[in-house]
Amino acid sequence: MAGKRTFVRLHVRSTKNVVTAAARIVVEYGVISKGVLPINKTAPAAHIKVRPYPDRSVLDHAFLFELPSFFTSGTVKITARVNPGFVVPETNYANNDITTTVKFESVPGPSLVMYALTYKSGDYIYPVPGNDVKLMLKWIASAFPVNDIEFWIRQHGFSKHPSSCKKVNAFLKAERNWDLAHGKDNVPGWARYYGMVPDGGGFMRGCSGTMPSSVASGPTGSDSRGWDFDGSYGDWYGGHELAHAFGRYHAQYCGAKDGKSYPYSQGRISKTLSGPTALYGFNAARLQVYGPDWRDVMTYCPYQWISDFTHHGLMNYLQKCMLVDYKFPDWMREAACSAGLQAGAAASAGDRLLVVGSIDPATNEVELEPLFVIPVDGEVPGPIAGDYAIVLRDADGAVLARYPFTPSTGAAGRGSAAPDETERDVEVLFIDEMVPFVEGTVRVDIEGPGGALLTTVQAGAAAPQVTVQSPNGGEVFTGATVPVSWSASDEDGDPLVFHVEYSRDNGTSWQSVARGLTETSIELDASTIPGGAQALIRVWASDGIHTASDVSDAPFTVPNHLPQVAIVAPANGAVFGAEQTVAFEADGYDVEVGALSGARMLWRSDRDGVLGNGRTLSAAELSVGVHTVTAEANDGEGGVASAAIEIEIVADPAEVPPPPDELKVEPLLLSLEPSAGRSNARLFVDNPAGNPLRWRASASERWVQLSHAEGLTPNEITVGIVDDAGLAGGDHAASITVTDDVSGNMVVIPLAASIGPGCTGDCDGDGNVTVDELVTGVNIALGTFSDEPCPVFDANLDGEVTVDELVMAVNNALNGCG
Known part of the structure; x- marks a missing residue:
């Protein structure tokens, strides 16, 4: 790449x-x-x-x-x-x-609008943990076929737990439509919008829209799930949902459904598990190797990384489709890209009714975001005719306009209980349309197939009125907040909903900063809105259909924010040998510009001068001596910030100090599958510094056998299954903990064991297959049950129960096990 x-x-x-x-x-x-x-x-x-x-x-x-x-x-x-x-x-x-x-192949980098979403529960506001967005971005930068990521970080607070990704995705679609309609500067039309929801107040299952999709969302939290010990599962979970947004389907293992053909057994990242053809994963951010027994990120399995199959699929999409298919509705993107289609004309300028929401096809329940009528001056595709319709009616119920449309679909992501999934795979239909508004509309219907009325929004004939009170021109805000207030009324007495936008360039472009408000004031966090000397506030008021807006009478000023920059690597004081590559990495972000990379991040040595540009820079030609290396972030608008470290380059690598003593235990995952000839695995215990460390090891489950449980580094433990363990067919999980006797530091290594099933259909292991057990198998095959009650129905351990496996169980019921 x-x-x-x-x-x-x-x-x-x-x-x-x-x-x-x-x-x-x-x-x-x-x-x-x-x-x-x-x-x-x-x-x-x-x-x-x-x-x-x-x-x-x-x-x-x-x-x-x-x-x-x-x-x-x-x-x-x-x-x-x-x-x-x-x-x-x-x-x-x-x-x-x-x-x-x-x-090396060139691949355009993705653009991401990352929403850190909070919500209230009682008096407590659940935030996204401070590092989770960064961890997700780093995971994507390491795993995806991209050399850099352009991103913007935004915040939004829900009044309560959103409970469903369909609500979050509808919010994201609305935000994207406001950006498209009003020409949000910097953010391109092909950007993906991702919402991250903390799980402190409840787990929200993730989902994306139709693949590929403009939006996706997912949960985040600290649950290790038995294998992910970096403090956040939101990184790979977000990678899964964003891969959907870039056109990747499920690999149908460990409960993942509605996918496409995947080439490797059990969802692994490699076809073979040993020898020169085996494929391994590598995480550049952590310098970690993932063996061929790790599972692809598009499964619901534990131990996730990315396979070459998914990697190449993403690369193909980014190279051929990302920059062109965004002009089509989500549900048309895949076909448009495959056929090499060019988008038709965008919707013409004029007033558009913004209709965004979701439909549960199982119940026909519709959830709509507040409707607004907004002028369109950006590139917005019109609706594509389908079985659903948005119908505008007048006070007498007469149809003023009918806009047939095709909702996009959404696939639910991995649940909280996976891989033994018990939650319903909810299909979601998304409404994401901007249709021409017709004067005289007082009712908007959403109709389903056959003209069935799904929901109605009504409002009085009079439009609301709104006036911005503050800021209204001339103010200079240097504090922590920007207070915004307005007055509003509606002649019909309809309840009003408000949407607040901010412009830093005297109205050339606008950014949504608050939405879904029912009060007439809000304090904006000054640290999150772009600075500018030509700033304006615009408030939109909707009575459910009709919309009015007002803008500050004159510009006000929000000072430009200095960029934020921190050097992530190498560590201050690090020593390298001449010809060893020094990997420089900095986190740079600016409220006005977004992620700072490329020419906006300059690396300089006080000995060697300019080293290069970029968020990351790898150099192996630094001169011998002590260097003060500075990362300088420049937002291009007068804001410059820098961070510096000191490193030393020595002529002979023998002069590099040894690393500190550290207990290192690898591989990071052990897998046993006796039926495939893998009854044992090797676990290596070492200290890279070379000094002997005394260690001890223990297993979490009694069926795990360790060749020895203590020793000195370097050492090797043979791990197997106790002879009389009596494990049932299916997947079993355990862990091995290795402890440094002196420091007390512990390393936990997950162990996965796949045991071939005994008698297909014999759930209780009594040697017989009963009618009740056959019924259980049918329910597993239909997806009514997970395979947890009876994993032995899955004879080939592929994560599914097929007709052939049910036939095997019936034969065992008729003829007995044996």
Whole structure:
């Protein structure tokens, strides 16, 4: 992926003993070449222990290199040599070199509008935990085929827990429509809008719209689910929902439904689990290796990463579709992209009735956002005829206009109880239309197939009136809030709902800052609205249909915000050897501009001058000595902020201080499947610093067998299943905890065991299949039950109960088990 942080793993082995050895690569791009040393955090630096039987799931069982940023585009040649200088005696030096060529592909980066959504429960407001949005963005940056992400962070508060993703997605669709209608600066039409909802007051299952979709939402919280220990599951959960938004379907494993064909058994990220064809995942943000037994992010399984299948599918969509299909309604995007269609003319300028909401097709229940009539001056597609209709009627009930439309569909995401899913997979239909308004309308009907009336919105004939009171021109706001107030009335006495917009450029563009209000004042958080000397407030009032608005009489001023910048890596005081790649990373954000990357983030050394630009920058050519490295963020509007660290480059990697003592246990997941010949797995316990650490290990379940439970690093534990464990067929989970005896630090490694079923249909294991058990199997096959009551119906462990498996159970009922 051109411009993306790129790593090279050099897999080596010895013929007999474990030996400490070095390696080096030479990278060539055109006539320019550069030598690069490994970045493994081991002692001595740039060396690893080369083993006769290395495990590719263990990071330091292979040399790890990072390519300098200059060498991450075009066609690059990489030549690797192990044991350069022949320091380690060998019987054959001819097999120490290997060469490969890599071609980088250009992929446009996605644009995301991230909503951190809060809600009230009693007097308490549940916030999105401070780091969860960043963790999700980092997960996407590592897993998705993108080199950078353009994003904006917004906040919105619900008066109560939203309870359903359909409500959140309807809110997001409305926000997007306001942006499109009023030409929100910076945010492009192809941006995806994502809502993150904290689970402190209740779990909200996530969903997206029709795949691909302009919106998606999901929960976040600290539940590890037995395998994710970074403090937030909102990262991979959000990755799942956004992958839907970029056109990816479910991989139908662990309860995920309504998907498409997936090439690897049990939803794994690799077809094979060992050997040279096995595929491994790599998380660049954490420098972690995920084995081929990890599951694809589009399943509902635990232990999620991204497969090459999903990775390539996302890349294909981003390259071919993202920048063109947004001009179509969500439900048409996939077909439009596949057919190479060009969008028709956008809706012409004029007053449009904004109709956004959702339909539960099982109950025909309709939830609508407040209706507004707004002028359209942006690029907004019109409705595509379908079985549903928006009908405008006058006071006598006569039809003034009928707009047939096709709602987009939404797929529910993983539930709180997955993988043993018990929640209904709710299909959601979304209404997302801006239709021409007809004067004289006092009633709006939503009709379903066959003209069935689903819901009605009514209002009196008179339009409301609204007047902005403050700010109304000339004010300069330097405090924490911007107080906004207005007066409003309605001749018919209809209840009014208000929508507040803010402009920083004298009305050229507008941004929604508050919506769904019934009061006539609000205090805006000044830290979240863009600064400007030509600021205006616009308040919209709706009586349910008719709309009025008013704007500040003259501009006021909100001071420009300084950018926020923090250096994430490397750590202050870090020491590197010459030719080791130094990976610089900074978080930069500006309220006016959004994410700061590319030319807006400049890296500079007090010794070597300008190093380059970007949120991330990888360099292996720094001069020897101590450097003060500064990341300078510039919003392009006079706001500049910087952060600095000090690092040292030494001439000889042997001068790099050893890493601190740390108990390191890998692989990060162990998998056992006796029926497939994998009755045991190896767990490696080590200290990269090289000093022996005393450790002890324990298993969470009695069926787990450890070859030994204590020792000194480096060491290896063989993990298996106790002979008389008597595990039923199906999937079983456990964990192994390894503890450093001195520091008390613990590492928890999940263990997954898949046991082939015994007698298909014999739920209670008594050797017989009864009628009641057959009924249970039918309900599992129909999706009425999960497979938790009787996993042995799933004979091939593919996550589904098929007709063939039901037939097997019937035969066992007739002929007995045996």
